[in-house]
Amino acid sequence: MDQAQLTEVRRACDRAQAFIAQLENRLPESGEPAALYLARTGLGSDDIETVRIAVPSGRPVWMAFVRTIVDRARVYDEMLRPLQELARQGVSDPAAALPRAEPAGSQPAQELAEGRVLITDGQKMWAVDMANFPERPVGEATTEQAIIGPKQGFTEDLEGNIGAIRSRLRDPSLHIEIFSVGRRSHTQIALAYLADVVNPDVLSLTRQGLAGIEADFVRTSLEIAQTLYGRSLTTIPLAEQTERVDRAASAIANGRLCLVVSGTPFVLLVPMTLADTFMDTDTALPGPVAVSFVRGLRMLGEVLAIAAPGLYAAVLTSDTQLLPIPLALAVSASRSGIPYPVLTETLIMLVVVDVFSEATAQAPGGIGNALSIVGTLIIGQMAVQAHLASSLMMIVVAVSALGQFLALKYSFSYTLRIWKYPVAILAGVGGLFGWMAGMLLLVGHVALLKSAGVPYLTPLGPYRPRTALRYTATLIPAPFRRGRPNVANQQQVDDAGPVPS
Amino acid sequence: MKDASFRLSRRQVILLVFLVTVCVTPFTYDSVMLVYLGRWAWVGLLPALAVGLLGCAVAGSLAARFPGRSVIDYAPEVLGPAGARIFLLLLGLTLLTGAPGNLHIFARVVRFAELPRTSPYLIVAMFTAVVTYTCYGGPEVIARAAEVLAPLIIGGLLIIFLAPLATVVPYRLAMLGPFPWASYWLPLVSSTSGTARGFLVLLVVGGRIRDHEDLRGPAMAATLAGWVLLALSLALPVAVLGATFAANLRYPILGVTGTITFHWLPFQRITTVTILIWQMIMYTVLAFYLWSGVLVVCAALGIRNWRPWLLAGGALTIYVAGIPHAPSVQRDLIDAWNFAVVGAGIMLPAPLLLLHRGRRQASL
Incomplete structure (x- = not known):
């Protein structure tokens, strides 16, 4: 037995001892049968309901079920009412009132989780299947659409x-x-x-x-x-x-x-973690290579969304020698006639694009589509013709805007939208040096953050090799995966050992 | 000490050792080494390797002897309260002067290559503000940022040092004739060639790793890897441009990268890319120097919360790093600082270690 297994066994023993101690101290005084109590506490959920049916001349009958996944009307009509009727007659045998009742299995907590109702008279336990899992509370998820994949979304309930x-x-x-x-x-x-x-x-x-x-x-x-x-x-x-x-x-x-x-x-x-912004459970893509490709595109899109406008401002402000001569000449020609510096041009176009993005997002469907056409076709073309912006600038802001929508999380796309401004301003002031300073400021800020005590950059920093590979690229084919990716020191994980904070 | 209960992983410490070792290249080694030592320049760096390895051995031994504790924790136990204060003050000032020293050199390179008309104060202020913000999170945040940047840094270093190999003329490296000892013993050259400072990381944070493993071997390997890059930054200009031509350039390694263009990429000059890679290295290294300097000085002065003092450290860094001075003065400062590093980093920890060993034997 290796060290990890030994640790796991010790943990299990500790948990069992703690549970026994808890049981000894907390067995209910209400007279609830121990088997039912064990099943209920084994599931450990606050959405479990327990019902006690008093029988005048016998032992009371107890019922337990998870109210969020059973058909409560049927539980009342088909179980509770017949049992109460029987109790009034002084019969305490639940099986007599419930023809569908079957003896409960060896894992009553599992029965509860499956949507069955447990009934016990303190000596025997029965289970009745009353499962009513909500199949599709509302229509499709509107902000996270899967091309091929489950479409079930949550509701307000x-x-x-x-x-x-x-x-x-x-x-x-x-x-x-x-x-x-x-x-x-x-x-x-x-x-x-x-x-x-x-x-x-x-x-x-x-x-x-x-x-x-x-x-x-x-x-x-x-x-x-x-x-x-x-x-x-x-x-x-x-x-x-x-x-x-x-x-x-x-x-x-x-x-x-x-x-x-x-x-x-x-x-x-x-x-x-940061990796969650480009991770998806979408199963539409065949094989790890395709998934890796798409995740790579998403990562690139997120980086471009922040970096591209700043890079444009930096290169054209102080580092034109970085470009090949034909490209530098083309850029120079494209900017001829524009009366203000590159930084001003960049900031104006970023604001214009963000105004259109926000207007499109807020407007109702049909108007939103019309707005996006107005924004992209008319205003963009007019801006170039009126010498308000160069054609290369239009390409850069378009790439940046598209990149921010590659982030799977809508709230994260706002992060990308906001952070491109300080990066562009620093780039406009300090060229490529300022651009890199802006990017490093972002890295430093993200490195400072923790979500539920877990560093936001996990598994890239602190680095977890197996999890990083699997969590960011999925290059490991399914047969070679073990456990689950370790980003939060969970139990039963892929990478052994704790994640450093 | 309040707010100093940090923990780093072994990988993070080793990465910082490598980055601190490699950060001085190639810009600190401007043409002075080539002027005096010619094609022997990279051989002249061997003492730096010896100093780096010895430093790692000493600092690694201290980390192993005091697991779970930093130099701040165990110094009073070994040296007594007064001795510990003096030692920590020296070490802290050495680290604090490391930040503006490196930043000044870096700002000079940025002005030389990219922003000739920009005030050095603006450059150092912009960069120090970013670095100070990161330092506020403590060493774990610095180490996390370093880990995230590491693939870019290592990939960039491989491009910078491997791409010129195609243009190397091997015979230019042939070390004909005797080693120029007379030039080597000039204080300027001998002190410049004696710096591989990764062991400072080990000294400050070595004991505070989670998995109490012996760090000496990996730290020495990281120092060796960093030293190879230091040596390459002096050997490549000779092999590509020739010793005489390279000695006339202010930053010989930029002369080498300037000869390389990638016509199939939109970014054709790798000189600018070189500076960007160095900016990433400088970011992590400056953050480490600033944080550790403020932490150790605060400990020496009995200040419990170091975070508010980061602003003072940052302001001092901007002021010192932005002062324009002649290259000769800069070199004198580097000389003095190198000796301070060797003194505070090697000469003081060694007796510290011996003292502790002596006490343990006496108690046995």
């Missing part, structure tokens, strides 16, 4: 969303904890995680963060994310927002935490 996650992840170790945040709004937030995979430190930090949020009203999930980890001023999202159920379930399976916020269709996934 907390319980429906939890049920949707459970339908994807029918694992007994999926735990749900419900918090109430906001002094006046009392917004409910469900924290979903796999108890045997998640990093306990990340979990405890997030619990503390949720308990410490002081606000009257919580409107969006991103508000919570930015205040949760004490970095409310940064423009970089510290939690991944998604409205796709498959992405949330996949993240939980990889040991991340999912915060389902009542009243919003966007759930939060933490910890978030």
